Amino acid sequence: MKEKLVLVGNGMAGMKVIEELQTIAPDKYDITVFGAEPYGNYNRIMLSPLLAGEKTLDDIMLNGEDWYAERGITFHKGREIIEVDRMGKRVFADDGTVEDYDRLLLGTGSHPVVIPVPGHDLPGVLSYRDVKDVDAMFEASRRHRKAVVIGGGLLGLEAAYGLMQQGMEVTVVHLMPWLMERQLDETAGNYLKESLEARGMRFRMQAETSEIVGDDNGIESVRFKDGSEEAADLVVMAVGIRPNKELAKRAGLHCERGVVVSDTMQTFDPSIYAVGECVQHRGTCYGLVAPLFEQARVCANHLAGYGFRLYEGSVTSTKLKVTGVDLFSAGAFQDAEGVENIVYQDPHAGVYKKVCVKDDRIVGTVLYGDTGDGTWYFQLLRDGTSIADFRDSLLFGQAHLGDSGHGGVSQVANLPDDAQICDCNGVCKGDIVQAITREGLFTLDDVKVHTKASASCGSCTGLVEQILAATMGGDYEAAQVKPMCGCTDMSHDQVREAIREGRLTSLRQVFDNLGWKTDDGCEKCRPALNYYLIATWPDEAEDDAQARFVNERMHANIQKDGTFSVVPRIWGGVTTPSQLRSIAEVAEKYEVPTVKITGGQRIDLLGVKKEQLPGVWGDLSDAGFVSGHAYGKALRTVKTCVGSEWCRFGVQDSTTCGIELEKMTWGTWTPHKVKMAASGCPRNCAEASIKDFGVVAIESGWELHVGGNGGVKVRATDVLCRVETIDEVKEYCAAFLQLYREEARYLERTAPWIERVGLSYVRDRVVEDPEDRRALAGRFHASQKQAQEDPWQFYSKNHQDKFEPLKRAG
Amino acid sequence: MQAEQTSRTDWLAVGRLDDIPRLGARVVETAHGPVAVFRNGADEVFALLDRCPHQGGPLSEGMVHGRLVTCPLHQWNIHLDRGEARAPDHGCVPRFQVKQADGELFLNPEPVG
Secondary structure (H helix, E strand, O other), X not given: OOEEEEEEOOOHHHHHHHHHHHXXXXXXXXXXXXXXXXXXXXXXXXXXXXXXXXXXXOOOEEEOHHHHHHOOOEEEEOOOEEEEEOOOOEEEEOOOOEEEOOEEEEXXXXXXXXXXXXXXXXXXXXXXXXXXXXXXHHHHHHHOOEEEEEOOOHHHHHHXXXXXXXXXXXXXXXXXXXOOOOOOOHHHHHHHHHHHHHOOXXXXXXXXXXXXXXXXXXXXXXXXXXXXXXEOOEEEEOXXXXXXXHHHHHOOOOEOOOEEEOOOOEOOOOOEEEOHHHEEEOOEOOOOHHHHHHHHHHHHHHHOOOOOOOOOOOOOEEEOOOOOOOEEEEEOOOOOOOOEEEEEEEOOOOEEEEEEEEOOEEEEEEEEOOOOOHHHHHHHHHHOOEOHHHHHHHHHOHHHHOOOOEOOEOOOOOOOOOOEEEOOOOEEHHHHHHHHHHOOOOOXXXXXXXXXXXXXXXOOHHHHHHHHHHHHHHHOOOOOOOEOOOXXXXXXXXXXXXXXXXXXXXXXXXXXXXXXXXXXXXXXXXXXXXXXXXXXXXXXXXXXXXXXXXXXXXXXEEOOOOOEEEOEOOHHHOOOHHHHHHHHHHHHHOOOOEEEEOOOOOEEEEEEOHHHHHHHHHHHHXXXXXXXXXXOOEEEEEEEOOHHHHOOOOOOOHHHHHHHHHHHHOOOEOOOOEEEEEEOOOOOOOOHHHOOEEEEEEOOEEEEEEOOEOOOOOEXXXXXXXXXXXXXXXXXXXXXXXXXXXXXXXXXXXXXXHHHHOHHHHHHHHHHOHHHHHHHHHHHHHHHHHHOOOHHHHHHHOOHHHHOOOEEOO | OHHHHHOOOOOEEEEEHXXXXXXXEEEXXXXXXXXXXXXXXXXXXXXXXXXXXXOOOOHXXXXXXXXXEEOOOOOOEEEOOOOEEOOOOOOEOOEEEEEEEOOEEEEXXXXXX
């Protein structure tokens, strides 16, 4: 017998709980949903585009009625619950329907605030809250010309913009000195006002409404405290929302401004939950979608009986959904003790950026006119990242960290719909916007799955996030603590910590001890877990071949036709005629179709069939080669120039340095691939300044570089320090790599890792603290004992049959 | 199911369950091309043509999880029991019957349907 779950309120928050439950515990409850509105669940944040005529009701529908039917959910539309009998565990609807419950979920949302001035109840005075209001505004705009919107906040301005789009003359009345005073500072508020005025919107600032003048036949004007009047045929009140707590209050649940809930989204009656705009959590009521979704996940987790997630409040950000107006704000941006404002202002271009910093951490930001870096600042704010290392270039944006971005494009707001965003999969801006609105997508992962944008190399991820933010406004939910994958709610860092603390040494232990939702993980978590296990416990954990991506399992790179490529290691790119002869012989003997010089100073044999691999490896092994790990999240190459041995400019023997580095580090498994280089003089012909670890010879020794990248996102290295001897170079290299191995997340290159943790942190551990450095290097060398067993030699002599078909028939 | 039973062909002995790594696959060459025989975590076996419906990638080299295999080329997920791509991707790969008896595996070398 299933338990009965009743949801009161068919809105976005409550329905998100139901959707989550369908995924994590689809058979636990018999579900009944009551909704006062006569529709399925629609995307309320798309009301403004609906009013502006940019979308239709069908466009913004999230779950149509068939959705409920297909899942066996009873849906009572257009029926309002008027009473909860907590003793009898029943709810009563306005049409007499009675429903029993074991668990009750309140998602009653909010009411628009109505200012109780004389005339507030006249026909022609509307609020802006649901589809019914939008319909009424459409209707009014056909018959009338003059509209007054009371409230110059987010909702009021979006309503005003929508009415203007419907051809009305609109005046916005605002009590405060500047617009959106809760989201903007005075400067940005004034920029916004100028820009809206240029579009024809009119304003009355610091005006307090005293009366709405009119009669049953309609409105004449709005009168203000100072005695002045504004003619109007239509008045929209959009001064705010208040939680709809009436039902809860009647049921005797504890309410303050909203229905008070715990961190598990339970009210004072533990069998009754509440989510969304009706709740008050730790003293705060929220009106944006992002926090509601976080609440919904926690609530669903508790309803499913897991109970290991907690809601601890949200930091929210704001964007205005008015086409062509670009503003973004987040966090606290009012002047306060100890807070410093870093400001950029260009009145001619209409650009204003303010980032508020306290103790080297961002606490708030207001951006106007150029909001491309809003999501980046918001991420830094939420992660509490120290900005000390790039404070001087912070306002110029993420692009100035050395990331050359994506075809030079960093602003998507002004791009046309046919601009290609994802250059790997050929996805245009319009496709992404359409998918977001039509499919009701809310997260980057949703967009990846549905459009394939940013699902390949990932270089357009920032652009896709901007499109999400621009399309959804303040409701865009940037990743908070991101779960590793759908198999768990734990983040990479949490899982890693658990592996370390709990001394977990196998995938099975991870799945069992950490409550994995799947029997054997998925393609995303298994390789990550395998890496964390062997990196944390190199002596105890067993490397699980089935948790390896094909390339690492086969020790060769899979190609588009299913054949493989084989790249033997050529130490520092220095070879001999006899080595070259051996490679040539292998290429001829196995009829290798293509032989290519790689970018990393080696030779690639392409088109080798799976069953040929052990033979190819055996012959290369006999000639003295080991695997080049060109296929792995591992040390790839150490690129060198000829250094002081030959070059007339060379100041150190960088070739020897490079070869020694490669001999020390080959075979190590790392969170992502690692490339190194050693140059013989500051001309830097080995291009060490775009490597994960680069060495540049200087007259007095060596300059060490870290965190460079030459691929998807070009990033020049940061200088770590200078040292004098090759032995020191090796010690610093080992320590740096070990820190990266121990602390970066799986599939995170050194460049984003350093941007996340800060160069200062890496310097503290590797440069400033000699003891820590030696300990890190020591752990690196210890793990190398396991890692430096050549897989090619092993598989050329063992298990060769695994490379053959199981059977040949027909 | 009825149709599957009536398309009678000789079952082919292809090897033992233990020849296939758990959560892995091995290939059987047939007249219809390479067929990937998968073994999942619950020791269920499935057989699909070894070509991803997307761009022909060798599914036998993919990662097996639950009743899915992830193609190694572009990470499409294919339902092992149906041969269909997991939504929102679209596509289908020919499926073969495979059965176990005393640890021996038998493949019907004619595709289902």
